[in-house]
Amino acid sequence: xxxxxxxxxxxxxxxxxxxxxxxxxxxxxxxxxxxxxxxxxxxxxxxxxxxxxxxxxxxxxxxxxxxxxxxxxxxxxxxxxxxxxxxxxxxxxxxxxxxxxxxxxxxxxxxxxxxxxxxxxxxxxxxxxxxxxxxxxxxxxxxxxxxxxxxxxxxxxxxxxxxxxxxxxxxxxxxxxxxxxxxxxxxxxxxxxxxxxxxxxxxxxxxxxxxxxxxxxxxxxxxxxxxxxxxxxxxxxxxxxxxxxxxxxxxxxxxxxxxxxxxxxxxxxxxxxxxxxxxxxxxxxxxxxxxxxxxxxxxxxxxxxxxxxxxxxxxxxxxxxxxxxxxxxxxxxx
Ligand code: ACO
Numbered sequence: 432x433x434x435x436x437x438x439x440x441x442x443x444x445x446x447x448x449x450x451x452x453x454x455x456x457x458x459x460x461x462x463x464x465x466x467x468x469x470x471x472x473x474x475x476x477x478x479x480x481x482x483x484x485x486x487x488x489x490x491x492x493x494x495x496x497x498x499x500x501x502x503x504x505x506x507x508x509x510x511x512x513x514x515x516x517x518x519x520x521x522x523x524x525x526x527x528x529x530x531x532x533x534x535x536x537x538x539x540x541x542x543x544x545x546x547x548x549x550x551x552x553x554x555x556x557x558x559x560x561x562x563x564x565x566x567x568x569x570x571x572x573x574x575x576x577x578x579x580x581x582x583x584x585x586x587x588x589x590x591x592x593x594x595x596x597x598x599x600x601x602x603x604x605x606x607x608x609x610x611x612x613x614x615x616x617x618x619x620x621x622x623x624x625x626x627x628x629x630x631x632x633x634x635x636x637x638x639x640x641x642x643x644x645x646x647x648x649x650x651x652x653x654x655x656x657x658x659x660x661x662x663x664x665x666x667x668x669x670x671x672x673x674x675x676x677x678x679x680x681x682x683x684x685x686x687x688x689x690x691x692x693x694x695x696x697x698x699x700x701x702x703x704x705x706x707x708x709x710x711x712x713x714x715x716x717x718x719x720x721x722x723x724x725x726x727x728x729x730x731x732x733x734x735x736x737x738x739x740x741x742x743x744x745x746x747x748x749x750x751x752x753x754x755x756x757x758x759x760x761x762x763x764x765x
Contacts, residue, residue: 435603436610437558438762439743443495444597444729445488445574446716447479453590460586467590472692476593476717478578484518486528488596489574492725493533500600501764502568504533507600509566510540511556513549513573513721515750516580517542520631529572539566545616546626547688547749549573549721550597551757552616554745557601572598573721580628582648591690592649593717597725609762612742613675616755617667622659625652626750660690660748661697664756668702668746671756679703681742684731688747689713689723698746720749737761 550573574596630646
């Protein structure tokens, strides 16, 4: 039987309308536009409406991705949804809600929790299902309503995060040129408390005390996370390039997770990347966690900068701690 590979067919994204600028934060907490830009590169972020859920945003991004793949919802045979801000803790899964909103019926659908690394983690799942012959067209989504777990009185976390969604269709192909070149994901659970929402969960079930203590909000050891992110990502991307005999200069699109401009710059510089190779959206979307990489890919697609066959180097780092990197050609249906 002919070998089957996974191909990255299409991309779509949704960005909510409301915008929070650094000037807005100056009125909310003790901060300044100068501090935020200098330390993070962020100028604004988009925030979902009160009645707009993670699954609403995800369904909009997914619809575009399915259309751009030239497929219909009937063709999708697996939905993998990366999010740490699901519509409901803990059921139903947001993947089931998105499937319902799109009219995808009787198809396996599940959520995947890997924080900011979620989208690339989900790509590893899509690849495995496709290469094993179990599925043909996998809808991979990264979507977050991070504003639902942000404490807007905490200046150390609130200024970082935004909302949004991105989606891709990954399909089976027998054309080796379209195949994922390489992808891998990893984790080190000993850093579990670097990024955490302590409640609700089995350790701290929902309670008045938990709410009074603000345990429903994201907490981050920012500086420690920053240092580990730079170290881990630099090592990880160097390894994936070396293992595949690819020079950094050959990569048309380096699409890093958009958490902090200084992390992206440090990793890009250590690889000797030119500015035109590095995809940057952190200034306008902030950190959208699992949605960050597909939203960034969608940006270059819509700007006409992503051409068929061009290689993308993805890298990401997030709560868990988790990290992942990938070398994937853009392979739209001709
Ligand atoms: N405005 C003004 N001052 C601030 C602000 C703010 N918004 N936030 C923090 N400060 C202050 C701190 O209180 C501290 O003051 P002190 O020196 O008097 O104690 C000072 O600025 C320095 O704080 P640091 O935390 O050391 O600042 P740092 O340079 O590390 O920047 C940041 C903080 C932006 C959070 C950075 O550490 C970072 O980006 N971390 C990594 C984030 C990341 O990659 N996360 C992983 C992905 S996210 C996910 O998985 C969901």
